Amino acid sequence: xEKGSRLVGIIAGxxxxxLWGALIFFNPYGVVEASAxxxxxxxxxxxxxxxxxxxxxxxxxxxxxxxxWSFPISxxxxxxxxxxxxxxxxxxxxFVSFLGMMLAWRKFWEKAVYSHSY
Numbered sequence: 001x002e003k004g005s006r007l008v009g010i011i012a013g014x015x016x017x018x019l020w021g022a023l024i025f026f027n028p029y030g031v032v033e034a035s036a037x038x039x040x041x042x043x044x045x046x047x048x049x050x051x052x053x054x055x056x057x058x059x060x061x062x063x064x065x066x067x068x069w070s071f072p073i074s075x076x077x078x079x080x081x082x083x084x085x086x087x088x089x090x091x092x093x094x095f096v097s098f099l100g101m102m103l104a105w106r107k108f109w110e111k112a113v114y115s116h117s118y
Contacts, residue, residue, distance in 0.1 A: 001107070002058065005100020009055030009063055012093035015086070016048035016070075023084050043073040044087060051094045060101045067094035 020040060024032055032040075047070035054062035070091045078088025 002104035009097030012090045013052035016090040063098040
């Protein structure tokens with residue numbers, strides 16, 4: 001379960017990096033302003049990188065931070081009629097990855113605690 005949720009986090013982070021590159025460098029709607037580039041860099045690309053790192057290192061709190069960090073702007077762009085709407089899905093997949101890592105962690109500790117008979 002943990003490997004699957006980590007894989008979801010890695011893939012979601014990589015898709016976000018790809019989407020950010022497409023949004024900035026290959027935007028079919030025109031040239032992106034510098035302020036929008038810096039805003040999306042901070043609010044979309046950096047959390048994607050954090051999500052990848054969190055998934056590789058299996059750090060639940062970092063994955064939750066990546067979700068919370070990216071969610072506001074991801075929810076906003078999810079309502080646009082463009083391919084940038086996929087950022088909403090990748091942000092939600094950060095949360096799914098976090099939940100999967102939490103469940104795996106709970107199952108591990110339940111097994112460790114309840115496996116010892118006294």
